[in-house]
Amino acid sequence: MEGEKPWALISVVGEQGYPEKVTDIIKEHFQIISYKDFCKNPALHGPKIQAMMVWYNIPEAKPSLLSLLPSLKVVANGGVGIDHLDVPYITSLGVKVSNTPGVVSDATADMGMALLLASARMIVEGQQAATDPNTTENPHWIMGVEVTGSTLGIIGMGHIGYKIAQRGKGFDMKILYHNRNRRKVEDEQAVGASFCQNMDDLLKASDFVMLAVSLTSETNGLISRRELSLMKPTATLVNISRGLVIDQDALVEALRSGTIRAAALDVTHPEPLPRDHPLLGLSNVLITPHIGTNTFPTTRKMVQMMVDNAVAAVKGQPVPNEVKPN
Template sequence: MNLDRSPSAWFCVHQSPPWSFTAFNDFPRSSRLRVAACTRLVSTPESGSSRAEKRDFLRDPQLYGEKIQAMFVWDFKPAAEASLLSSLPSLKVVANGGVGIDHLDVPYISSLGVKVTNTPNVVDEATADIAMALLLASARKVVEGHQIATDPKTTHIMQCPMGEEVSGATLGIVGMGNIGYKIAQRSKGFDMRILYHNRSRRSVEDEQAVGASYCQKIDDLLKQSDFVVLAVNLTPETTGLISQRELSLMRSTATLVNISRGLVVEQDALVTALRSGKIRAAALDVTHPEPLPRDHPLLGLPNVLITPHVGTNTYTTTRKMMRRWYKMLWLQ
């Protein structure tokens, strides 16, 4: 696949600012302006209303189609489909905001002579933070506590809800790449016993730095962990990685935390495991689809915490993404 990460291979415009296309919607205004400042930005009607975004590509594709050299993809939009790409004959790069590119047909895009880039590393800290936030919020029933404390009917605070201890618990990390390792670093501060499963083993120095032990088989990790965090990329091999079989291996007191992609978990099997008490709880920043249908059973379970795929949603991380995009366009 032609996923190009090296700065020397990034598309570079040497003279006038390039024309770019995007579908920013709920995107921080400051970040939109940063992109607009270094490109001539064309957008879809659903985009923000900043000065540079009033050119509407969809209303006049012939006017802008041959000019556009870069497409910025944020929150899976715009969909880089053949119907759109065929109207952009001068396109040189599809720049994805985030690490995962499973929503992009990289082989097809590459066949058009178009590079695909993403923003590795800049999202690691924020994504690791959301993993810990979900783990802690689920374990200590933060949402339930907030609801009790703010309920107009509450006249006195009861002893419950009772949560689970995080300090000293066993954490299993599935996927020990950059994000997984950042999670391990944070978990060390809670004196957690850290297990991990990965395609390849980390160096002895990496393991010792966070006190992590390698599990060659995921089954061994699942059987021992109080909390299991999924931090893998979505690939054919990881699709459905956690199914009924894997859930049956987990402790009845265990919590599953998913910050990777919804399709890594078989959701029907997860619903069954949560309803039956096979596992204690699930905390999910990702589902499939997003958002879930309003009548989906996961939304009605009291032992499920769901956030709307906000792992990278911090102002600092977004600014880092913008700088990375800028380099994609301008770095010599």
Template structure:
């Protein structure tokens, strides 16, 4: 029955931070939807009804002020893998579970990682701009890129996404090395032809392309800084699809301006978007996309379906399939 559906809080339908209509329809099959703006307009009416919060593209921001308005909340179901935007211990202290959507985003993120690598290597964006420029009458010879086939790829963080990146890189006959907290199994390594580097420094010194695919933690914040960039080859490219805070952006600007590395391709920055006068935006050797690793219709639909599944389980008192449990 329609009136028996539980209530869920979302950001909005449509808008810059909201759900596409077809995605909102998935939620509506299982929940009464309350949008963040509606909640703020009448918190006394809607707050006590909300049992689940769907955190899509980091919105609505899950902060103590919001949680105090939701006394019946049972779960914060977040889309994506990373939960660095959530204070999981604090949320759990309120008796509220946290869930994410592992695995769902891996293929689309790995696809974009390779797209960034290829586009940067072959200077696709610059080529496009030349091709459409009304002043272009001759194709300049200066658009020389670097080879991807047979190049060395160093993957920092060989989790599910890192392993899928390696699968794709194998198709380009790339020489794959990786560094991870724990070494993958010999079977996993053989499947993609990857070799383990005991140290990050070893990987940085060997790689033509350095791919950062780690979770943001206290240990990985600022993982790539001045020292690490100085170890990379001057012909190397840094690709970051993890979180912007993993790379010291000031150090990256210095490395690019001084020619210590060739280029950078970033799907993530800090903040997002960058201030319009940020020096990274003016460097021709930098390619930036606006955190679109998961932005495909297929992945978005699967994410919302998984968020709904987690939220329903929590509301019904069943085990939450993708509950985040910090060690």
């Protein structure tokens, strides 16, 4: 019965939160309350909430909010990245933390290749020219760069990075990768990838550099002035990880000076960028609003995994995708 279901705190249903088409998955197991409604009377709602489902970093799992949730058993994050969660602090409260690995890999890898292709072949410029009311003849000045047979350097060869390599192989690209740990030889052979122990070697040799790392203290500012200076002037930087992985001031300088050809970004810091941010005024930048996982099939899989994790935690069972403090 509805009254017997445990309560879950969510962001909101609608344009800025969960699509209507996926809320049935949550409601099957939980009674839900939006963060906005919760804030109207936290003293009333707080004690009954056992699960908090974080979607696009909302609700924010701050100590001030967590202190209002004495019955909380789990913070279930939608997505792989948990850089916005203080896992040691949350778990110190006796609350589990979970994420949704694996299910986002295909959609995110697709987005990475879409950005790469759109930047290389100047798709946005072409669309603008084709629909411009002043266009009277085909714009032959639109001249992109070759993708087939080029060199793709992947920084971060986890689930998503490997999916990108599979797609790059389909374009007959030469695949280089840099990762904390080298993958198995059979993995490398399956996609024709070569390991670069030194990231500098990858940067110097690649026509496209794809960032697919998690945001950690080691990867914060991973690509800055020095790294950009090592890249080819004809190279494109693609970021599908987190905005803070790139020093954006350094990126602006590199794009303005021609140090690199272009950048294609699905992530920035902050999101969205301030409307007067210099990146938004550059013609050699393609930016999308962090939509790497935004397909209905992937969203449903993510929400289902969040719910599975939350249900297990509420029942005191092992959490399938538990994230533990380092």
